[in-house]
Amino acid sequence: MNIPDVVRQMARDAKDAARKLSTLSRAVKDQVILQVAELLKERQAHLQAENARDVEAARQQSYPAAFIDRLTLSDKVMAAMVQGLKEVAALPDPVGAVTSMWVRPNGLLVGRQRIPLGVIGFIYESRPNVTVDAAALCFKSGNAVILKGGKEALHSNLALTALMQEALAAAQAPGAAIQVIPSVAREATLELLKQDELVDIIIPRGGEGLIRFVAEHSRIPVLKHYKGVCHIFVDEGADLGMAETVCFNAKVQRPGVCNAMETLLVHEAAAREFLPRMNRRFRAAGVELRGCPQTREIDPQVKPATDADWGFEFLDLILAVKVVPDLTAALEHIARYSSNHTEAIITRDYGRAQRFLHEVDSSVVLVNASTRFNDGGELGLGAEIGINTSKLHAFGPMGLEELTTTKFIVYGSGQVRT
Amino acid sequence: MNIPDVVRQMARDAKDAARKLSTLSRAVKDQVILQVAELLKERQAHLQAENARDVEAARQQSYPAAFIDRLTLSDKVMAAMVQGLKEVAALPDPVGAVTSMWVRPNGLLVGRQRIPLGVIGFIYESRPNVTVDAAALCFKSGNAVILKGGKEALHSNLALTALMQEALAAAQAPGAAIQVIPSVAREATLELLKQDELVDIIIPRGGEGLIRFVAEHSRIPVLKHYKGVCHIFVDEGADLGMAETVCFNAKVQRPGVCNAMETLLVHEAAAREFLPRMNRRFRAAGVELRGCPQTREIDPQVKPATDADWGFEFLDLILAVKVVPDLTAALEHIARYSSNHTEAIITRDYGRAQRFLHEVDSSVVLVNASTRFNDGGELGLGAEIGINTSKLHAFGPMGLEELTTTKFIVYGSGQVRT
Numbered sequence: 001m002n003i004p005d006v007v008r009q010m011a012r013d014a015k016d017a018a019r020k021l022s023t024l025s026r027a028v029k030d031q032v033i034l035q036v037a038e039l040l041k042e043r044q045a046h047l048q049a050e051n052a053r054d055v056e057a058a059r060q061q062s063y064p065a066a067f068i069d070r071l072t073l074s075d076k077v078m079a080a081m082v083q084g085l086k087e088v089a090a091l092p093d094p095v096g097a098v099t100s101m102w103v104r105p106n107g108l109l110v111g112r113q114r115i116p117l118g119v120i121g122f123i124y125e126s127r128p129n130v131t132v133d134a135a136a137l138c139f140k141s142g143n144a145v146i147l148k149g150g151k152e153a154l155h156s157n158l159a160l161t162a163l164m165q166e167a168l169a170a171a172q173a174p175g176a177a178i179q180v181i182p183s184v185a186r187e188a189t190l191e192l193l194k195q196d197e198l199v200d201i202i203i204p205r206g207g208e209g210l211i212r213f214v215a216e217h218s219r220i221p222v223l224k225h226y227k228g229v230c231h232i233f234v235d236e237g238a239d240l241g242m243a244e245t246v247c248f249n250a251k252v253q254r255p256g257v258c259n260a261m262e263t264l265l266v267h268e269a270a271a272r273e274f275l276p277r278m279n280r281r282f283r284a285a286g287v288e289l290r291g292c293p294q295t296r297e298i299d300p301q302v303k304p305a306t307d308a309d310w311g312f313e314f315l316d317l318i319l320a321v322k323v324v325p326d327l328t329a330a331l332e333h334i335a336r337y338s339s340n341h342t343e344a345i346i347t348r349d350y351g352r353a354q355r356f357l358h359e360v361d362s363s364v365v366l367v368n369a370s371t372r373f374n375d376g377g378e379l380g381l382g383a384e385i386g387i388n389t390s391k392l393h394a395f396g397p398m399g400l401e402e403l404t405t406t407k408f409i410v411y412g413s414g415q416v417r418t
Numbered sequence: 419m420n421i422p423d424v425v426r427q428m429a430r431d432a433k434d435a436a437r438k439l440s441t442l443s444r445a446v447k448d449q450v451i452l453q454v455a456e457l458l459k460e461r462q463a464h465l466q467a468e469n470a471r472d473v474e475a476a477r478q479q480s481y482p483a484a485f486i487d488r489l490t491l492s493d494k495v496m497a498a499m500v501q502g503l504k505e506v507a508a509l510p511d512p513v514g515a516v517t518s519m520w521v522r523p524n525g526l527l528v529g530r531q532r533i534p535l536g537v538i539g540f541i542y543e544s545r546p547n548v549t550v551d552a553a554a555l556c557f558k559s560g561n562a563v564i565l566k567g568g569k570e571a572l573h574s575n576l577a578l579t580a581l582m583q584e585a586l587a588a589a590q591a592p593g594a595a596i597q598v599i600p601s602v603a604r605e606a607t608l609e610l611l612k613q614d615e616l617v618d619i620i621i622p623r624g625g626e627g628l629i630r631f632v633a634e635h636s637r638i639p640v641l642k643h644y645k646g647v648c649h650i651f652v653d654e655g656a657d658l659g660m661a662e663t664v665c666f667n668a669k670v671q672r673p674g675v676c677n678a679m680e681t682l683l684v685h686e687a688a689a690r691e692f693l694p695r696m697n698r699r700f701r702a703a704g705v706e707l708r709g710c711p712q713t714r715e716i717d718p719q720v721k722p723a724t725d726a727d728w729g730f731e732f733l734d735l736i737l738a739v740k741v742v743p744d745l746t747a748a749l750e751h752i753a754r755y756s757s758n759h760t761e762a763i764i765t766r767d768y769g770r771a772q773r774f775l776h777e778v779d780s781s782v783v784l785v786n787a788s789t790r791f792n793d794g795g796e797l798g799l800g801a802e803i804g805i806n807t808s809k810l811h812a813f814g815p816m817g818l819e820e821l822t823t824t825k826f827i828v829y830g831s832g833q834v835r836t
Contacts, residue, residue, distance in 0.1 A: 019753060023777060096776075102798055108787060110797050115779070117809045196633075200809050215614075221639045221810045242832040249834035335437060357827045358514075359441060361533070369526055369830025378835065379528050379826060380520055391535045391618050391823045392639045393811040405809045408797060409775045412787025414660040416667035417796065 003183050007191040011198040013176035014119045014144040020174050021142045022116050026093035028171050033136050035167035037085040040078060040132070043163055048073055050159035051128065058152050070127045071152055081129050084383060088136045091382040094401045095142040098409070106415050112406040116142030118200035120403070121192050122385075123148045123214055125206035128156035134205075135164055135178045137385045141403035144177050146199070148192060150206075151184030158182060193218040201393075205386050223398065225389035227313040228258030228341035230371040233330040233356070235347035236269040242368060243270075243346040244278050249370040250344070252285045256315050258387065259342050259374040263310065263320045265330045268294065271323045275299050279321075287317045294323035311337030327352050331359055338362055340389045342374040363389055363396030421601050425564075425609040429616040431594035432537045432562040438592050439560045440534050444511035446589050451554050453585035455503040458496060458550070461581060466491055468577035469546065476570050488545045489570055499547050502801060506554045509800040512819045513560045516827070527829040532822045534560030536618040539610050540803075541566045541632055543624035546574035552623075553582055553596045555803045559821035562595050564617070566610060568624075569602030576600060611636040619811075623804050641816065643807035645731040646676030646759035648789040651748040651774070653765035654687040660786060661688075661764040662696050667788045668762070670703045674733050676805065677760050677792040681728065681738045683748045686712065689741045693717050697739075705735045712741035729755030745770050749777055756780055758807045760792040781807055781814030 001009070040047070051073040058068050094114050101111035120143045122134045131147055138145035149157040161180040168175050181188045193202065196219040204214040208226050215222050232250055234243045250261035266274055275298050279289055283301070290309045291302035302321065309320040310333070324330045327345075334343055344366040345356040353367045364374040374397060376384025381399030388394050394402035419427070458465070469491040476486050512532050519529035538561045540552045549565055556563035567575040579598040586593050599606045611620065614637040622632040626644050633640050650668055652661045668679035684692055693716050697707055701719070708727045709720035720739065727738040728751070742748045745763075752761055762784040763774040771785045782792040792815060794802025799817030806812050812820035 019777075019779065022779065104796070104798055108791065108797075113775075115809075115813075118779075216637075219634075221808070239832070246832060246834055253835060357531075359437075361437070361440065361536075362825065364826040364828060366828040367830055369828055369833040370835050372835035373526065373828060373830075373833070374826075378522070379526075379828075380522055390639070391533075393823075395533075395823045396826050405811075405813045407780065408782040408792075408814050410782060410784040410787055410791060410797075411771075412785055412791075414657070414664060415787045415791070416664055417671060417788050417790035 003185055003187050004191040006183070007181060007188055008195065010146055010176070010179050010181065011119065011192070011195040014146055014179060015198045017174035017176035018116065018118045018144040021139070021144055021177055022095070024142065024173060028173060029093065029140055029142075030089040032167045032171045032173055033085050033089040033140060035170055036132065036136070036164050037082045039163045039167060040082050040085070044078055047078070047156070047159050047163070051156040053155045054128075054153050063152070067126060071156075073128055073156060077129050081132050084133050085136050088140050088383055091140065091400055093140065094404050099406060107413060108415055109411040111409050113409050114401070114404045115407050117403055117405055119144045119146065119198060121146050121148070121195075121199045121202040121220065123189060123192070123202065123204045123206075123210070124150065125210060126150040126152050128153040128160060130205065131157050131160045131180070132164070133383070134385055137383060137400060138403060139177055141400045143403055145179070146192060147178070147180045148189055149180065154184055189214070190217055193220060196220045203386050221392070223386065223388040223390065223393060225258065225339070225341060225387050227339050228260070228374075228387075229262045229311050229313050229337060229339040230259060230342040230344075231263045231265055231334050231338055232261050232344045232346065232371060233265040233324075233327070233334075234267060234270055234274055235327065235345060235349060235352055236267040237348050238270060238346045239348060240270065240274050240277075243274060244281060246344070246346055246368070246370050247278060248281055248285070250372055251282065251287060251319055252317070253372060255317050259371050260315070261319065261371050262312065262314055263322065263337070265322050265324050265333060267327075267330075268323050268325055271295070272298055275321070282319065285317070287319055289319055289321055291321040292323055295321045298323075313339070327355065331356070334360055341387070342366070342371040344369060344371050363387065421603055421605050422609040424601070425599060425606055426613065428564055428594070428597050428599065429537065429610070429613040432564055432597060433616045435592035435594035436534065436536045436562040439557070439562055439595055440513070442560065442591060446591060447511065447558055447560075448507040450585045450589045450591055451503050451507040451558060453588055454550065454554070454582050455500045457581045457585060458500050458503070462496055465496070465574070465577050465581070469574040471573045472546075472571050481570070485544060491546055491574060495547050499550050502551050503554050506558050506801055509558065509818055511558065512822050517824060524833050525831060526833055529827045530824040531827050532819070533825050535821055535823055537562045537564065537616060538821070539564050539566070539613075539617045539620040539638065541607060541610070541620065541622045541628070542568065543628060544568040544570050546571040546578060548623065549575050549578045549598065550582070551801070552803055555801060555818060556821060557595055559818045561821055564597050564599065564610060566599045566607055572602055607632070608635055611638060614638045621804050639810070641804065641806040641808065641811060643676065643757070643759060643805050645757050646678070646792075646805075647680045647729050647731050647755060647757040648677060648760040649681045649683055649752050649756055650679050650762045650764065650789060651683040651742075651745070651752075652685060652688055652692055653745065653763060653767060653770055654685040655766050656688060656764045657766060658688065658692050658695075661692060662699060664762070664764055664786070664788050665696060666699055666703070668790055669700065669705060669737055670735070671790055673735050677789050678733070679737065679789050680730065680732055681740065681755065683740050683742050683751060685745075685748075686741050686743050689713070690716055693739070700737065703735070705737055707737055707739055709739040710741055713739045716741075731757070745773065749774070752778055759805070760784070760789040762787060762789050781805065
């Protein structure tokens with residue numbers, strides 16, 4: 001079979017499997033997930049040998065060290081995979097829950113019941129551990145998943161999938177619940193994106209280039225975020241010690257991720273006291289600061305910001321800093337430049353805290369806390385499969401519940417419509 | 419300006435308006451909606467004169483009578499529009515509600531708060547009353563809407579929109595909250611479908627051709643249903659009196675709509691008693707029956723069904739009838755042919771009722787009630803803007819709540835991530 005035929009057949013098999021998965025009990029699902037965890041430990045040497053083939057090939061093609069690091073299934077990464085699986089098994093099963101139920105005047109009892117989405121296409125880049133994490137979340141929420149990993153991780157992904165197949169077979173669960181596309185061709189991705197009759201949603205995870213490619217070519221709805229341009233506004237009268245701690249955490253703790261702060265907005269009444277001490281601390285941590293003219297007047301060491309720095313996702317130890325006259329100006333700046341991902345205010349003022357929460361149109365809006373909390377685990381959803389900054393279906397981090405939808409179930413006693 | 423420029427500018431204006439709409443109070447929103455109702459009564463003569471231009475043009479182009487009927491703003495249709503607006507004003511405002519809230523171990527208070535989706539593109543066919551119904555639902559839920567109606571209703575739609583603009587202006591609400599594309603060109607629709615940076619969702623309403631066109635060309639997520647191929651399964655041991663009443667209602671009460679029954683499945687143990695009386699009643703109401711060989715053995719007056727009749731949406735007084743050996747066979751038939759819209763079982767058996775509810779993958783699944791209840795108003799959601807048979811965002815009828823999403827709001831006291 002050629003590649004498009006293979007992908008279409010996988011999609012058909014996934015759809016068949018989805019029907020069975022939707023009624024699988026939690027006990028069976030958890031058994032499979034914990035069995036995968038066991039097998040990961042048992043077969044560690046084999047998996048690392050397969051992974052070494054990918055790593056060796058990447059080395060020969062002179063991929064950068066950071067890339068090779070992400071590609072490698074080290075002992076530490078393998079242990080984290082096992083731990084992650086145990087956590088997913090421990091999470092409640094969202095499927096079947098009736099989220100609300102009510103009686104109509106004619107006696108019909110109407111409820112909304114959680115059901116799986118069906119078939120999920122998951123398209124991602126080089127980290128092979130994502131293969132297992134994503135598969136476990138899709139499986140636990142009763143969905144069939146078709147995985148399309150990065151071309152550099154193919155051997156690793158196929159070995160991991162063979163192992164998951166073994167666990168599925170042991171529990172007599174359908175093998176097509178978890179499939180990896182056995183091809184690295186872009187043609188395979190394009191064919192997957194055409195299966196709108198069989199695949200219910202596409203979740204891409206990776207760089208902005210991958211995500212734009214998927215969004216442009218997909219005929220299936222895509223849950224995605226392109227980037228996280230997170231802002232913190234330090235208000236007049238804020239606790240400046242708290243502001244310093246939170247801003248430092250948001251920028252420095254892990255600068256390469258989507259919920260790190262990229263732009264700091266400071267009320268002009270707080271700027272003269274706050275910026276010198278904050279900037280000192282940032283510089284000591286190696287953060288490059290790029291500021292507006294008012295920022296540079298207060299702290300001449302700050303480089304001038306260009307227009308391109310506002311709304312830019314640095315993903316690095318670089319920060320844009322702007323002094324604003326008031327909350328309204330901060331909200332205007334955020335409305336213009338944010339990516340609808342995460343924004344925070346540091347304030348002591350009740351009214352401005354409420355106004356910020358109310359008016360900012362981002363998936364997570366925080367008062368007096370770090371933007372780094374936009375994360376399924378941190379917000380209490382359990383493990384997350386990704387963050388969605390489109391408003392549809394689930395805005396923000398997506399955990400198990402966000403991989404389900406609801407149908408209406410109706411208990412009647414012979415009612416007809418008049 | 420040429421048409422694409424006009425549409426792009428409308429989308430930009432809508433996005434600006436959406437920011438203001440998201441914080442509009444319920445009082446102002448209801449005031450606008452009730453003012454539109456008042457103006458509809460005051461300006462009835464003018465609106466009907468504008469509508470008469472559309473109706474006259476349609477007559478000259480020899481449109482069928484049913485089409486002209488749908489196009490006409492009769493006194494009765496106008497009264498229904500006024501009544502519909504009053505009902506929407508009376509519905510609770512979904513925006514701002516915090517649907518759940520919890521405390522994290524670190525003290526963060528995390529909540530999910532309902533917010534509007536943003537900008538909705540609504541594309542529909544000839545009935546001009548839909549212009550007002552849809553605009554009211556979008557406005558009440560805090561969304562800006564761009565309406566693209568059928569070319570035959572342009573004068574009516576522009577007159578209705580001018581009136582809605584007047585009500586918006588009187589309440590100092592943004593005029594771009596409700597806009598009608600002032601062009602009948604397909605080019606305008608295509609341009610709207612490209613505005614994925616400005617428009618959040620597209621809702622098409624009309625025939626399957628329109629909906630497929632929209633789904634194929636849209637870069638924006640589309641909430642839609644192509645068709646409703648609704649099944650009823652009459653189980654062994656069912657109350658056959660109830661089965662007769664429900665099936666008759668589901669097929670005959672309004673055969674041209676998406677929640678009417680198109681295929682009747684009958685357990686073979688019930689068929690010999692049930693089909694003769696049911697078929698007699700159907701025939702008396704002018705229903706053409708097309709059956710499987712077993713059906714025809716019981717009732718030779720039934721025409722033979724062809725393969726094309728299974729899974730076909732007749733939208734007419736035609737019904738496909740099949741005898742099946744058991745519930746499993748009924749579920750198989752439904753899984754293969756249903757449109758995931760609405761299915762019902764008539765049964766007295768507890769276990770089979772539960773199994774049917776559990777396994778059928780449709781937006782509304784009923785026990786002992788007519789498929790005609792798949793409707794926002796009938797299920798208790800209030801007025802509906804449409805029915806979605808894709809699993810994403812909202813599966814089934816969509817009322818005001820389904821035109822919103824949730825963001826996370828987080829109340830902290832200086833928390834950082836470690």
